[in-house]
Structures are given as C-alpha cells and as structure tokens.
Amino acid sequence: MAQITLKQIGHSYSGGTRPGDYALCPLDMTWHDGRTYALLGPSGCGKTTMLNIVSGIVTPSQGRVWFDQRDVTGLPTARRNIAQVFQFPVIYGSKTVYQNLAFPLVCRKWASDRIRRKVGEIADLLDLGAKLGKPARGLTADEKQLISLGRGLVREDVSAVLMDEPLTVIDPQMKFHLRRKLKEINDRFKLTLVYVTHDQDEAMTFASEILVMSGGRVVQSGPPEHLFEFPQTTYVGYFIGSPAMNFLDAEGQGDRAVFAGIPLTTAYPGDRVPQGAIRIGVRPEYLEFVATAGENVLAAMVVDVQDHGGVRIVEVEVGGARVKVKLAREKPVPEGPALLRLPPGKIRLYRDGELVPLD
Amino acid sequence: MPGLYRTLKYAAVLLWSAFVVAPLLWALTTSFKTINGVTGGATYIPWLDYKPSLEGWRELFNTSGTGVNIGQPFIDSAIVTLGASAISLVLGTLAAYGLSRFTYRAGFIRNRDIVFFFISQRIMPPIVLAIPFFLMLKFLGLLDSIPGLILVYIALLLPIAVWVMVDFFNNVPREIDEMAMLDGCTPIGAFIRVVLPNSLPGVVVAGLFCIIFGWNDFFFAFTLTFTRTQLLPVAIVALNSTVTPWWSLSASSLISVAPLVVVAFLVEKFLSRGTLAGAIR
Numbered sequence: 001m002a003q004i005t006l007k008q009i010g011h012s013y014s015g016g017t018r019p020g021d022y023a024l025c026p027l028d029m030t031w032h033d034g035r036t037y038a039l040l041g042p043s044g045c046g047k048t049t050m051l052n053i054v055s056g057i058v059t060p061s062q063g064r065v066w067f068d069q070r071d072v073t074g075l076p077t078a079r080r081n082i083a084q085v086f087q088f089p090v091i092y093g094s095k096t097v098y099q100n101l102a103f104p105l106v107c108r109k110w111a112s113d114r115i116r117r118k119v120g121e122i123a124d125l126l127d128l129g130a131k132l133g134k135p136a137r138g139l140t141a142d143e144k145q146l147i148s149l150g151r152g153l154v155r156e157d158v159s160a161v162l163m164d165e166p167l168t169v170i171d172p173q174m175k176f177h178l179r180r181k182l183k184e185i186n187d188r189f190k191l192t193l194v195y196v197t198h199d200q201d202e203a204m205t206f207a208s209e210i211l212v213m214s215g216g217r218v219v220q221s222g223p224p225e226h227l228f229e230f231p232q233t234t235y236v237g238y239f240i241g242s243p244a245m246n247f248l249d250a251e252g253q254g255d256r257a258v259f260a261g262i263p264l265t266t267a268y269p270g271d272r273v274p275q276g277a278i279r280i281g282v283r284p285e286y287l288e289f290v291a292t293a294g295e296n297v298l299a300a301m302v303v304d305v306q307d308h309g310g311v312r313i314v315e316v317e318v319g320g321a322r323v324k325v326k327l328a329r330e331k332p333v334p335e336g337p338a339l340l341r342l343p344p345g346k347i348r349l350y351r352d353g354e355l356v357p358l359d
Numbered sequence: 360m361p362g363l364y365r366t367l368k369y370a371a372v373l374l375w376s377a378f379v380v381a382p383l384l385w386a387l388t389t390s391f392k393t394i395n396g397v398t399g400g401a402t403y404i405p406w407l408d409y410k411p412s413l414e415g416w417r418e419l420f421n422t423s424g425t426g427v428n429i430g431q432p433f434i435d436s437a438i439v440t441l442g443a444s445a446i447s448l449v450l451g452t453l454a455a456y457g458l459s460r461f462t463y464r465a466g467f468i469r470n471r472d473i474v475f476f477f478i479s480q481r482i483m484p485p486i487v488l489a490i491p492f493f494l495m496l497k498f499l500g501l502l503d504s505i506p507g508l509i510l511v512y513i514a515l516l517l518p519i520a521v522w523v524m525v526d527f528f529n530n531v532p533r534e535i536d537e538m539a540m541l542d543g544c545t546p547i548g549a550f551i552r553v554v555l556p557n558s559l560p561g562v563v564v565a566g567l568f569c570i571i572f573g574w575n576d577f578f579f580a581f582t583l584t585f586t587r588t589q590l591l592p593v594a595i596v597a598l599n600s601t602v603t604p605w606w607s608l609s610a611s612s613l614i615s616v617a618p619l620v621v622v623a624f625l626v627e628k629f630l631s632r633g634t635l636a637g638a639i640r
C-alpha cells in the first residue's frame with residue numbers, strides 16, 4: 001500500500017479553464033497508507049473523476065499525482081498497480097471465474113502453480129471457491145462485484161483499492177452481507193481504501209475519514225464525528241446526518257442569536273456571534289422536549305410523527321419554521337403544543353452558509 | 360387459447376419455411392431433369408413424372424476441354440472471398456476499435472464523420488466505381504487476377520466490417536478496457552486479451568456479412584476479369600447459351616448457395632445467443 005498525494009490536481013473534460021469548466025477543481029489531498037476514506041457527494045460532483053485520476057484512467061488537465069515518494073502522473077494505468085471496483089460489476093464475460101481472478105497475475109507472467117495457489121486463497125476468502133470453474137457471466141451481481149474486488153486482491157501489494165459505489169446494483173439483503181465482507185477484508189489487509197458512495201451509512205461503516213464533495217470541490221473532510229458535530233457549511237449539515245441538520249433563520253444581536261424574537265444562548269464567546277442575518281444549525285438528535293419553560297426553550301407545535309423503528313422523527317413547527325426532532329423510542333412523544341429546548345452547546349451558527357468558528 | 364396460439368405459430372412457421380424451401384427444392388428437382396423434363400410442362404416427382412438424370416451435374420465438371428468446369432471458379436471465388444473477408448475483418452476490427460474508443464479530430468471532421476465516410480462507400484452505385492477500379496487495377500497490372508479482385512473486394516467489404524464492429528464496440532462498456540488496464544494490460548493488450556474475446560459474436564456477424572457480400576458479388580467479378588480468372592457467379596452466367604440449360608444452371612446455383620448455408624449453420628449459435636449481455640452487469 002502507498003500514501004497517495006494529489007498536488008494541485010484539477011480536471012476539466014472540455015479542456016476549458018474557466019471555473020465552470022472544471023469537473024474537479026484544483027485541490028491538494030493526501031490519503032495515508034492503510035487508512036480508509038469515504039468520498040461522499042451528490043451525482044456529478046467529481047468523485048469518479050478523482051478516482052480515475054488516481055488510477056490513471058483519466059489524465060488530469062493539471063497537477064501531479066504521487067504514490068509515496070514517486071511521481072506517477074505520467075505512468076500508464078497498468079503500471080500504477082491500483083485495484084478499482086466500478087459501480088457496475090465488470091467481469092470478463094468470455095472467461096471463467098478462475099480466469100477472471102487469475103488475469104492480473106497472468107498479465108504479470110506469474111508461474112501457473114503460484115497463480116493457482118494465490119487465486120485459490122483469495123477465492124476462499126471471497127467464498128467463490130466452489131464457483132471457480134463456472135463461466136463468470138452467469139454469476140449474480142454481488143458475486144461479480146466480489147470478482148472485481150478479487151482481481152485487485154490477488155495482486156501483491158496494490159498501491160490502493162478504489163471503490164466507486166460498489167454496492168449500487170446489489171440487492172438490499174446482499175448489500176448488508178457484502179458490506180460486512182468488505183469491512184472484514186479491509187480490517188484484515190489494512191488497505192489504503194477510498195470508497196465512493198452516495199450513502200452516508202455506508203461511508204460511516206468504512207471510513208476513518210469522510211470527504212464531502214460538491215461541485216468539483218472537497219467541501220469538508222475529517223472523521224465522521226467531526227463532520228457530524230461541526231459541519232463546515234450548511235451543505236454538509238444537510239448532507240451528513242439523517243434526518244439532515246435543522247437550520248433556522250435568525251439574527252445576531254450582541255452575544256445572542258435571536259430566533260423568532262427570542263434571544264438564545266450559545267456556546268459561542270460573546271464577541272464571536274456575528275451581527276445581523278445568520279442561521280442557527282442544530283441536529284435533530286440534540287433537540288429535546290421539556291416540561292417547563294426556561295433558557296433556550298421555545299413554544300412549539302407537533303405536526304407529524306414518523307416511526308422509524310428504533311427512533312421516532314417528530315416534526316414540529318416553531319416560530320414559523322419546521323424542525324425535526326429525533327427521539328429514542330422509549331422517550332414520550334408530546335401531542336399538540338410542546339416545549340422544545342435547544343441545548344446551547346449544540347447550537348452552531350452559520351453566516352452566508354459557512355460555519356462561524358467556535359474558538 | 361395457448362393451444363390455438365401454438366397452432367397458429369407453427370402454421371406461420373411452416374408457411375414461411377415452405378416459402379423459403381420451395382425454390383430450393385424446385386432447383387434441386389430441376390437439376391436432375393433433362394430437356395424433356397423441363398420443356399414438356401411442369402413435372403414434380405422423379406421416376407414418375409420424369410426420368411432423373413445426372414446430365415446437369417456432369418456438365419458442370421466437364422474436364423474434357425469442350426464444356427465448362429466450375430471447379431476452378433469455385434476455388435477462386437473461395438480464395439477471393441475468404442482472403443478479402445479475412446483482411447477486411449482484421450483491418451475493420453482495428454479501425455472500429457480506434458473509432459469507438461479514441462477521439463479523432465481533423466478540422467471539422469469527427470469520429471462520426473469518419474464512420475459515415477466508410478459507410479458512404481457503399482451508398483454509391485457500383486457502376487460509378489467500375490471505371491476507377493478498372494483503371495487502378497490496370498495501372499497496378501492486376502486486372503483479371505486474384506490479387507486484384509481481393510484488393511477490390513477489400514474496398515467493398517471493409518466498410519461493412521467497420522460499420523458492424525463500431526456499433527458493436529460502442530456497446531461494449533469502456534469499463535472493460537479500463538479494468539483490463541487496471542489489471543496490468545497495455546491498451547493494445549486490453550483490446551486483444553479482453554475486448555476482442557468479448558466481442559467474438561460481433562466479429563462473427565461482421566465476417567458473415569463479408570462472406571455473403573463477397574461470395575455473391577457478380578458486378579465486379581464480371582467487369583474486372585476477362586479470360587484468366589473467373590469467379591463462380593460469372594461462371595454460372597457463362598453456362599447460359601441459346602438453349603437455356605436449366606438443369607445445369609439449377610445444379611450450379613445449388614453449388615453456389617451451399618457454402619453460405621454451411622456457414623449459416625456454423626455461426627447460428629453466435630447469432631441467436633445474447634452473448635453481449637453477460638459482458639457487464
């Protein structure tokens with residue numbers, strides 16, 4: 001495995017250099033050896049482009065790619081030793097499962113008994129041992145995805161494993177199984193893994209670090225807890241967490257954030273609260289119903305309750321806005337009018353969509 | 360209701376088969392007739408209606424010098440057709456892969472225009488090409504020769520091969536090539552070791568078209584040969600004389616159709632199987 005460094009990497013498919021032309025805006029990025037990263041973002045934000053630049057399928061219009069101390073920008077895909085799994089399973093339809101798994105080793109001109117041993121070992125790991133002689137085209141989607149992954153794992157010392165939404169076409173129950181399998185392999189091999197997904201649960205399962213992308217930029221990166229607690233922008237607040245973070249239009253006055261005429265206490269030092277139009281962000285997990293009025297307690301009206309099994313999502317109207325509250329199942333759900341408390345320590349302030357730093 | 364549907368279906372298939380097979384059967388019976396069996400009104404059943412004779416077939420392999428012999432034209436036709444088809448297939452497959460995977464630009468010309476240029480070669484009526492081909496072959500000293508015919512047939516078959524294969528490669532997902540390169544292939548290695556084996560049905564279809572068009576061509580075989588070289592379609596027409604020899608014409612037609620029927624049976628499984636579908640997902 002290798003450490004992967006992107007230096008001022010940017011790409012525009014049209015070749016134009018105006019800001020709107022970039023599928024991936026110039027950025028610096030380091031992926032450390034043996035760590036797992038999740039790339040999260042909506043369709044078309046440049047996730048695949050970034051992976052393809054690392055594996056050499058796309059030649060970036062600017063910047064350099066480094067693996068450890070080596071500049072690989074000019075190296076063809078074949079010499080970068082990257083394992084990549086695409087969104088749709090790619091198998092060599094004219095070959096058997098065994099031939100599919102052995103193909104990278106055949107390309108590397110390994111001796112046939114060495115290939116047989118290695119393929120056998122990886123096939124057992126992936127539970128494909130019994131299917132080795134079958135034509136690969138007859139397998140199910142999840143087995144094909146495992147073959148894609150297997151072709152990466154049979155190789156000795158791949159630089160990194162890149163997975164581009166590998167579970168999109170997998171049935172829900174198989175998805176769970178495959179996700180666990182991937183996690184197991186990841187823990188065992190200490191892969192340098194970059195995992196693209198739309199799905200934040202999946203991102204949380206795998207990643208020690210999450211990168212949220214939007215419009216060709218990395219908006220925020222960090223450990224999952226950090227992104228959850230301190231979304232850098234309202235966009236990240238919407239994107240991470242389920243349901244999304246609540247945002248309320250408010251106004252900064254002195255050291256208070258005033259919402260619907262009520263001044264709220266926050267954890268911000270007095271001189272940090274921006275004056276004028278701001279937004280208050282607070283996670284549905286941190287809102288609580290209380291019995292008595294007090295500091296940061298607002299009069300609210302329950303409009304809707306959704307049962308999500310372990311939790312309930314309660315939608316309330318407060319000060320002309322709608323917010324969602326996530327309650328553990330055992331907590332009582334009020335009906336009609338209620339009192340809602342915003343814990344000061346969990347309030348984040350946003351100005352022009354950007355988080356106002358706490359310190 | 361399903362029973363009725365089945366009956367109708369089989370009836371339709373039978374009707375169509377009769378439609379296809381009848382002319383062949385007609386030719387087959389005719390090939391065993393003599394002049395009496397043909398001119399005396401329609402006859403159908405050998406031994407009852409007419410006396411079968413091998414005269415028609417014997418005339419085709421007349422080695423005595425005075426008659427015709429379609430043996431050599433048959434062999435020449437096979438050489439020209441197979442040679443031109445093989446070369447067209449190799450060149451066409453390579454060209455099609457390039458046109459499908461890489462972007463070419465020359466002024467306002469794009470990949471699409473290049474593909475259209477290939478196809479446009481077949482839009483022109485052959486008569487337009489006859490004189491240029493004639494002059495070019497004359498210049499090369501290849502008139503009335505097998506290499507000359509192969510050259511001309513490549514020009515005719517290449518567009519077909521390119522056209523079929525471009526369409527085929529466009530339907531082979533790019534990810535296959537990319538995956539092969541990730542696995543350690545060079546771009547050419549990816550084409551030869553992964554994309555081509557995956558595209559075998561396309562190659563077979565393109566090859567089939569080439570063989571059919573090449574084997575059946577009469578026009579160029581006729582205009583570009585004189586005495587030394589004669590291809591099968593021309594030889595068959597040459598059988599005709601003041602008294603039309605229906606029996607030997609029928610026999611030779613059957614001989615000329617036979618190789619295509621054999622080829623059709625050989626490649627049938629490639630045509631009916633959805634081989635491409637398994638390549639991805």
Ligand SMILES: Nc1ncnc2c1ncn2[C@@H]1O[C@H](COP(=O)(O)OP(=O)(O)OP(=O)(O)O)[C@@H](O)[C@H]1O
Pocket residue numbers: 013014023041042043044045046047048049050
């Ligand atoms: N080969 C290409 N040629 C031109 N534009 C492209 C090409 N591939 C991607 N793009 C554009 O670049 C942008 C980023 O695409 P990319 O595939 O990286 O997005 P993504 O984040 O992977 O999206 P998705 O979640 O849908 O896979 C998109 O606007 C897309 O339309």
Ligand SMILES: [Mg+2]
Pocket residue numbers: 047048049164
């Ligand atoms: Mg993508």
